[in-house]
Amino acid sequence: MKKLLLLIFALALVGSCLIGSTAINPLDASPIERDILISLRLPRVLFSAVIGAMLGLSGSVYQLTLKNPLADSFTTGAASSSALGAVLAIAFGLPLALVPICALVTGLIGLLTVYRLSKTNGVINPVTMILAGVVMNIVASAVISFAKYFFEDSLSSIVFWLMGGFFVVDWGKLLLCATVLVIAYLLFSTQALQLNLLALDEHSAQSLGVNVDRLRTLAFVVATALVAVAVSHTGIIGFVGLIVPHVARSLFGSDMRQNMFYSSLLGALLLVLADAAARTIIPGGAELPVGILTALLGGVFFLYLLQTRRERFWHG
Amino acid sequence: MAELRVENLQFRRGEFNLRLDDLIIQPGEKVAILGENGSGKSTLLQLLCGVLHGTGKIFYGGRSLQKIPVAERAHLFSLLPQFSEVIFPFSVEEVVLFGRFPHRQGNSFSEADKQLSKQQLEQLDLLQLRRRQFNQLSGGEKRRVMLARVLNQQAPIIYLDEPNASLDIRHTLEIFELISGREQTVIAPVHDINLAERFFNRFLLLKQGKLLADVSRDQLTPQRLTETFDVQVTSGAAAFTFCHQ
Numbered sequence: 001m002k003k004l005l006l007l008i009f010a011l012a013l014v015g016s017c018l019i020g021s022t023a024i025n026p027l028d029a030s031p032i033e034r035d036i037l038i039s040l041r042l043p044r045v046l047f048s049a050v051i052g053a054m055l056g057l058s059g060s061v062y063q064l065t066l067k068n069p070l071a072d073s074f075t076t077g078a079a080s081s082s083a084l085g086a087v088l089a090i091a092f093g094l095p096l097a098l099v100p101i102c103a104l105v106t107g108l109i110g111l112l113t114v115y116r117l118s119k120t121n122g123v124i125n126p127v128t129m130i131l132a133g134v135v136m137n138i139v140a141s142a143v144i145s146f147a148k149y150f151f152e153d154s155l156s157s158i159v160f161w162l163m164g165g166f167f168v169v170d171w172g173k174l175l176l177c178a179t180v181l182v183i184a185y186l187l188f189s190t191q192a193l194q195l196n197l198l199a200l201d202e203h204s205a206q207s208l209g210v211n212v213d214r215l216r217t218l219a220f221v222v223a224t225a226l227v228a229v230a231v232s233h234t235g236i237i238g239f240v241g242l243i244v245p246h247v248a249r250s251l252f253g254s255d256m257r258q259n260m261f262y263s264s265l266l267g268a269l270l271l272v273l274a275d276a277a278a279r280t281i282i283p284g285g286a287e288l289p290v291g292i293l294t295a296l297l298g299g300v301f302f303l304y305l306l307q308t309r310r311e312r313f314w315h316g
Numbered sequence: 317m318a319e320l321r322v323e324n325l326q327f328r329r330g331e332f333n334l335r336l337d338d339l340i341i342q343p344g345e346k347v348a349i350l351g352e353n354g355s356g357k358s359t360l361l362q363l364l365c366g367v368l369h370g371t372g373k374i375f376y377g378g379r380s381l382q383k384i385p386v387a388e389r390a391h392l393f394s395l396l397p398q399f400s401e402v403i404f405p406f407s408v409e410e411v412v413l414f415g416r417f418p419h420r421q422g423n424s425f426s427e428a429d430k431q432l433s434k435q436q437l438e439q440l441d442l443l444q445l446r447r448r449q450f451n452q453l454s455g456g457e458k459r460r461v462m463l464a465r466v467l468n469q470q471a472p473i474i475y476l477d478e479p480n481a482s483l484d485i486r487h488t489l490e491i492f493e494l495i496s497g498r499e500q501t502v503i504a505p506v507h508d509i510n511l512a513e514r515f516f517n518r519f520l521l522l523k524q525g526k527l528l529a530d531v532s533r534d535q536l537t538p539q540r541l542t543e544t545f546d547v548q549v550t551s552g553a554a555a556f557t558f559c560h561q
Contacts, residue, residue, distance in 0.1 A: 067403045193423050197414060199404055203367045203397045204462075208469065209390030209418045254404040257423070 001251065005262070009269050016045045016276040021285035040169075047169045047233075048275040048290070049268035050177045052240055054230045056267020057185060058223040059241020060248070060260050064198050065219040066115070068126040070305055073227040074239030074298075076129070077136025079238065081110020082224070082231040083162070084140040090158055091151035103228035110136050111224055122202055162235055165289040166275055173233055180229045184222050185264065191215065192257040197256065236293045239298020240267050246305070270294070317343035317472040318377030320364070320501065327356075327363055327370030334359050334370070334525040341503065341518075343472065344494055348512040349505040350547050351522035356445065357505035358398055358477050364503065365393040365475045376473075390418035394469035398477040400462045402450045408461050409446040412436055415468030436464040439494065441487070455482035463491060467498075476504040480511070509541065 017037060018024050024033045024041075059072040066076065073079040085106030089099045112138055118129035148158055188195070194215055197205040205212050230237070241263075248262035271290065274297070278288040322339040334414050335519055341347055345429050349357045362368035366381050374381040376392055384392070394415070402411055404535045415436070416429035440460045445453065450461060459482050466474060479495065480488040489532065494514040500542040506512040512519065521529040521544045529540050541549040 064404070069404070190423065193417065193420060196406075196410075197417060199402050200414065201397055201399065201401050203362065203395060204400060204465075206367045206386065207365060207390060207393060207395035207475075208414060209387040211386045249404060251397060253410075254406050255410065 005265060005269075009265060009272075012269055012272045012276075013045055013049065016272050017041045019276055020279045021287075034181055043171055043174050044166050044169045044275070045272060046286075047174045047177065048166050048271045049164075050174065050181055050235055051230050051237065051272025052127075052267040052269070053264040054177065054181050054226040054267070055237065055240040055271070056186075056244040056248075056265075057181070057188070057241075057260055058226040058230075058261040059243075059267070060222040060245040060256070060263035061188060061195070061219050062241065064256065064259075065196055065216050065223075066129060067117075067124050067198070068129055069246065070126065070130055070242065070302065072239060073223075073231075074137075074236065074238035075133045075242065076111055077114050077133040077140065078107045078111040078224050078227050079227075079231055079236045080137045080140035082107030082228040083236050084110075084143055085228070086161070086232045087144050087147050087158055089156045090161060091147045093154065100229045100232040103232045104225050107224045107228045107231070108221065109172055110140065115220070127265050165237075165278070165287075165291065166234060167287075177229060177233060180226065181264075184226050187222055188219075188260055189257075191218070192255075192260060195219065195256040196254075235291065237271070238295050239301065240294055242298055242305075243301045244270060246301075281314070317501070319343060320473060321373075321375040321378075322364070323373040323375075325363060325370055325372035325374065325423045327359060327368065330360075332356070332359075332525060334363070336360065336372075336527055339520075339527075339530065340509065341447075341501060343499055343501055344499055345518050346516040347501070347503045347518045347520060349503065349520045349522060350512060350541075350544060351505075354524075355522040356525040357522055359477050359525075360520075361395070361477050361503065361505060364394045364474075365389075367395065383487045387418070390469065390471070392452065392471055393473045393475060394466045394471040396462055396474075396476045396479060398481065400458065405449040405451060408442060408448050408453070409433060409437065410443075411450050411461055412446075412468055415465040418469060418471075432470075433464075433468055434527060436468045440464045441490070452541055455476035456484060456487060460487060460491070467494075471500070473501045473503065474498075475550075477508060477561055479504055480506070480508065 018026065019113040020041060024037055026037070029037065055073060062071040062073065062076060065068055082103040085102035085104070086099050089102035094102065114129060115193055117132040118124050148155055194210050197208055197210045198212070199213065202212050245259060245263045246267040248259050249268055252258045252262050274293045275290045278290045281288060320341040322336055325336040327334040359368065363370050364374060366374070376384065413425055413429065413433045415554050416425055416433060419429060437446055439543060441462060442460055445457060450458065453461065463479060463501060466476070474495065476495070479491055483491065492511060492515040506516070513533060513536060517533055519531050520527060521531070521540060523544055528544055531540065538549040538551050
């Protein structure tokens with residue numbers, strides 16, 4: 001199964017490089033087409049894979065640490081509050097390197113606010129968490145709208161950034177995101193067995209030797225760093241982190257040693273395919289922001305989860 | 317194995333106030349905590365194993381509990397909470413294997429850990445359920461799986477919060493026989509006084525957060541139970557008695 005999935009992923013990478021506004025035959029490519037392949041399509045496809053893996057990995061960690069099957073960067077408000085930090089950084093004209101840092105700070109503030117609001121007597125209420133996430137999204141959107149209105153000079157940069165997607169990709173961005181992904185993945189891998197114990201109630205995890213508060217803080221910071229860096233470069237791409245951990249869990253089990261790997265791989269696959277679709281779905285060379293496709297897919301999946309887990313959700 | 321000592325333990329939450337001045341529990345003792353709902357049985361258990369913090373001191377083998385790191389505590393105490401959950405579909409054997417976490421080698425479990433887990437599954441009549449998802453089990457089956465996880469931890473002190481909750485009488489007897497026959501210290505709030513009297517040898521009687529009495533089996537009189545539960549208790553032949561076939 002693992003080999004099959006890796007093969008599908010490899011084929012998706014290659015196929016995605018070759019399709020677009022014009023299909024390219026690698027065996028019969030002109031110098032210009034070869035240049036398009038190497039300089040434009042390859043970094044873009046790899047970039048979408050890296051961003052997908054970042055969102056998939058963060059979703060896997062969020063769902064376990066927040067004990068909520070509906071948790072991902074979007075539903076927890078982490079993505080919108082990260083976007084808020086990035087928008088403010090752009091609006092105030094801060095250097096580009098500071099944009100992800102501002103996104104991380106506001107993303108963490110947003111996530112921790114949602115976490116605090118949804119925790120009562122040591123138990124996280126999943127319904128309150130989703131409601132708090134909705135409120136966080138509304139507040140962040142309102143402040144972003146205010147920033148667009150107030151900082152007229154930066155309006156065009158903000159609007160372009162908010163459109164999201166993979167319109168402007170270069171090898172430097174790709175390298176930065178890939179480095180953050182690898183560091184986060186390695187860090188989580190060392191904690192995978194401990195993370196599994198967060199599936200238990202807090203007292204049981206603690207009695208097994210897990211410092212729950214410390215582990216959860218580490219998980220929040222690193223997962224939000226993944227989201228903040230992804231959001232800073234592509235805008236909000238919702239629901240990837242919601243969908244893929246469930247698919248990974250149903251195919252390969254809940255053990256985080258597997259789930260984190262397969263969530264990353266499936267996240268990468270999903271975004272590569274979604275980006276390929278976004279580039280080809282409209283005839284004539286126009287392209288959709290990829291976030292529209294993932295939101296459509298994710299919205300349907302969200303409804304499916306609500307329907308199938310409704311009983312357990314409302315009654316805890 | 318070492319003694320557990322409590323000095324001036326106090327815990328307050330709203331109107332509720334739990335107080336325990338002095339208590340020493342010797343290695344191997346089987347201690348039942350008896351008391352009505354809300355008397356502080358679970359709170360006391362959580363304080364003793366360090367997942368809840370109050371004022372006062374708790375020592376294990378002369379070492380203050382506060383100074384023992386969380387990871388090391390897992391080698392000394394294991395806890396079965398009153399309510400246990402596992403979010404996401406983990407299998408029964410994975411949940412039982414969680415009990416070996418304090419003994420793990422790096423980021424994986426050894427073959428010896430897996431073998432011990434299998435033995436626990438066998439002991440608790442769970443081997444045929446090992447591939448099933450924990451969340452799909454009945455309440456009693458879940459309880460037995462969690463108990464297997466706790467016993468798999470092999471800690472010298474085992475805290476069990478109402479170990480027989482949701483269990484039928486056969487499994488209740490099996491589990492009480494199992495835990496009373498172990499050499500580890502067992503401390504457990506128990507609601508069934510007859511079962512507690514049969515399988516435990518020391519009784520802490522709690523009422524509204526206060527320790528009314530700390531007695532052995534022959535001192536567990538109807539009068540003390542009447543005081544503890546505010547109901548008339550008399551001793552005599554029960555309508556039904558249970559033992560293994």
